[in-house]
Amino acid sequence: xxxxxxxGELRSGMTIGIGGWGSRRKPMALVRAVLRAGITDLTVVxxxxxxxxxxVAHGRVRRVVCGFVSLDSIALEPHFRLGRQQGRIELxxxxxxxxxxxxxxAAHRLPFLPMRAGLGTDVMRVNPELRTVRSPYDDGxxxxxxPALRLDAALVHVNRADASxxxxxxxxxxxxxxxxxxxxxxxYLSCEQVIPTAGLLDAGPPQSLLINRAMVHGVAHTxxxxxxxxxxxxxxxxxxxxxxxxxxxxxxEDWERFRGEFLDGDEADYQRAVQRFAERRTVTAx
Amino acid sequence: MSxxxxxxxxxxxxxxxxxxxxxxxxxxxxxxxxxxxARLARLTFAPDLLLTDGEAHLVAPGGDVTxxxxxxxxxxxMVARGHRHVMxxxxxxxxxxxxxxxxxxxxxxxxAQLLGVRGAPGNTINHPTSYWIARxxxxxxxxxxxxxxxxxxxxxxxxxxxxxxxxxxxVVVTNLAxxxxxxxxxxxxxxxxxxxxxxxxxxxxxxxxxxxxPSVAQTRxxxxxxxALIRGTLDPGRHRDAxxx
Numbered sequence: 001x002x003x004x005x006x007x008g009e010l011r012s013g014m015t016i017g018i019g020g021w022g023s024r025r026k027p028m029a030l031v032r033a034v035l036r037a038g039i040t041d042l043t044v045v046x047x048x049x050x051x052x053x054x055x056v057a058h059g060r061v062r063r064v065v066c067g068f069v070s071l072d073s074i075a076l077e078p079h080f081r082l083g084r085q086q087g088r089i090e091l092x093x094x095x096x097x098x099x100x101x102x103x104x105x106a107a108h109r110l111p112f113l114p115m116r117a118g119l120g121t122d123v124m125r126v127n128p129e130l131r132t133v134r135s136p137y138d139d140g141x142x143x144x145x146x147p148a149l150r151l152d153a154a155l156v157h158v159n160r161a162d163a164s165x166x167x168x169x170x171x172x173x174x175x176x177x178x179x180x181x182x183x184x185x186x187x188y189l190s191c192e193q194v195i196p197t198a199g200l201l202d203a204g205p206p207q208s209l210l211i212n213r214a215m216v217h218g219v220a221h222t223x224x225x226x227x228x229x230x231x232x233x234x235x236x237x238x239x240x241x242x243x244x245x246x247x248x249x250x251x252x253e254d255w256e257r258f259r260g261e262f263l264d265g266d267e268a269d270y271q272r273a274v275q276r277f278a279e280r281r282t283v284t285a286x
Numbered sequence: 287m288s289x290x291x292x293x294x295x296x297x298x299x300x301x302x303x304x305x306x307x308x309x310x311x312x313x314x315x316x317x318x319x320x321x322x323x324a325r326l327a328r329l330t331f332a333p334d335l336l337l338t339d340g341e342a343h344l345v346a347p348g349g350d351v352t353x354x355x356x357x358x359x360x361x362x363x364m365v366a367r368g369h370r371h372v373m374x375x376x377x378x379x380x381x382x383x384x385x386x387x388x389x390x391x392x393x394x395x396x397x398a399q400l401l402g403v404r405g406a407p408g409n410t411i412n413h414p415t416s417y418w419i420a421r422x423x424x425x426x427x428x429x430x431x432x433x434x435x436x437x438x439x440x441x442x443x444x445x446x447x448x449x450x451x452x453x454x455x456x457v458v459v460t461n462l463a464x465x466x467x468x469x470x471x472x473x474x475x476x477x478x479x480x481x482x483x484x485x486x487x488x489x490x491x492x493x494x495x496x497x498x499x500p501s502v503a504q505t506r507x508x509x510x511x512x513x514a515l516i517r518g519t520l521d522p523g524r525h526r527d528a529x530x531x
Contacts, residue, residue: 076399080399085396085398093388093402095405095408096362115366116412116452119411120453121434121436121441122393123403126433172357176358
């Protein structure tokens with residue numbers, strides 16, 4: 001599939017889970033395709049980074065479900081901040097471990113999983129729909145019943161995959177990409193490189209094969225598809241570009257300029273514009 | 287090398303002291319001075335501590351030796367197991383140690399959206415938590431906090447001794463002092479002032495009444511060996527000074 005074909009399978013009003021963590025290994029080419037597809041009113045479940053920021057800045061998000069939204073090297077995601085401060089988005093704010101537990105519950109087709117996180121904090125105040133559950137065993141302990149985070153669709157990005165959806169990550173952390181896929185009705189995998197199945201173990205051990213084809217409904221080959229987030233060992237985060245992105249939240253004019261230069265065309269246009277941005281910086285620096 | 291320790295160096299050692307006696311658990315410092323503190327503790331009086339590079343590797347101080355793998359999913363399990371002591375920051379903290387890193391203002395439409403609660407709810411109910419506040423002020427030391435992210439002692443008491451049995455806010459280290467909660471009601475107490483700081487300065491910079499012991503101790507200064515490690519090994523570029531602003 002192409003990234004645009006993936007986005008073509010999504011509909012307004014869906015709940016979409018996005019893999020990666022903060023500004024690390026985000027399926028940004030798929031997110032950019034979602035921006036072009038014009039779908040809106042989305043509920044986004046994410047260990048949030050610029051995926052959330054871009055969707056909020058384009059007005060495509062009704063609700064964010066997360067424990068944080070951050071660009072890592074820039075602590076606060078400026079477009080998410082603006083969306084919250086201007087009252088443009090709803091928020092389900094939970095502990096980051098609760099997101100894990102909600103995805104695990106959905107992956108296991110359970111209604112909820114019990115945990116301690118959330119008790120005694122304002123997570124219970126701002127999410128009045130959250131319930132507690134009492135242990136049926138002798139301890140009788142009261143715990144948070146974290147509800148399953150069921151997804152209509154999941155978007156994840158890995159280093160390598162075969163055409164049938166067996167995906168391999170080569171960086172240090174799988175994040176929760178397998179759980180996002182398993183929690184979703186349909187999961188879409190983008191990757192830096194599509195290779196024959198027989199070549200999957202050339203670059204990493206069997207345990208690097210995080211995603212198997214039973215979890216995945218479509219594969220998109222998107223070189224540079226995590227840009228500007230990191231996708232090690234293929235590439236690190238593009239810090240200069242990320243800083244430029246963050247600065248685009250300073251004013252509506254800055255944002256219009258950024259969007260016009262980088263996001264109004266297709267993915268090839270984006271990658272060319274990023275190349276020009278890098279060359280401009282090289283010239284300025286020399 | 288100047289013999290006199292700087293304020294930043296006193297703070298590094300005060301942060302290190304938070305992990306004294308913790309044994310083989312994950313030390314998770316947020317911010318540079320807590321990070322230097324955790325690494326100093328590991329190099330000296332707390333050699334069993336586990337440290338990460340922030341990217342899934344368990345590393346020896348200096349970062350050149352990997353001793354283990356700790357992706358986020360395993361961090362969450364260590365949190366739930368209680369094998370961790372985190373030192374977080376705080377945009378706001380109240381007298382019972384309720385902490386806010388989520389947002390400032392009305393949660394429904396905040397004046398300033400910050401990080402979100404992150405792992406603070408799970409941290410504070412599962413394992414020891416300390417805080418590092420680089421600029422001790424009434425803006426930070428205030429009550430009530432706008433969004434309780436990390437649970438304090440009044441809320442832990444309301445949950446009951448069983449539900450809150452793993453809750454512990456150990457210390458709050460600031461640029462002025464070390465505070466703890468060793469009081470009957472779990473209210474914040476001035477444990478020690480850093481060299482050159484008076485108790486009055488601390489109470490003046492705090493937006494609620496502190497418990498002040500009859501005689502306020504002074505924060506332990508770094509030993510010569512600790513100073514040599516901080517200056518020569520851990521932070522030769524003196525980035526620690528910038529964190530105090």
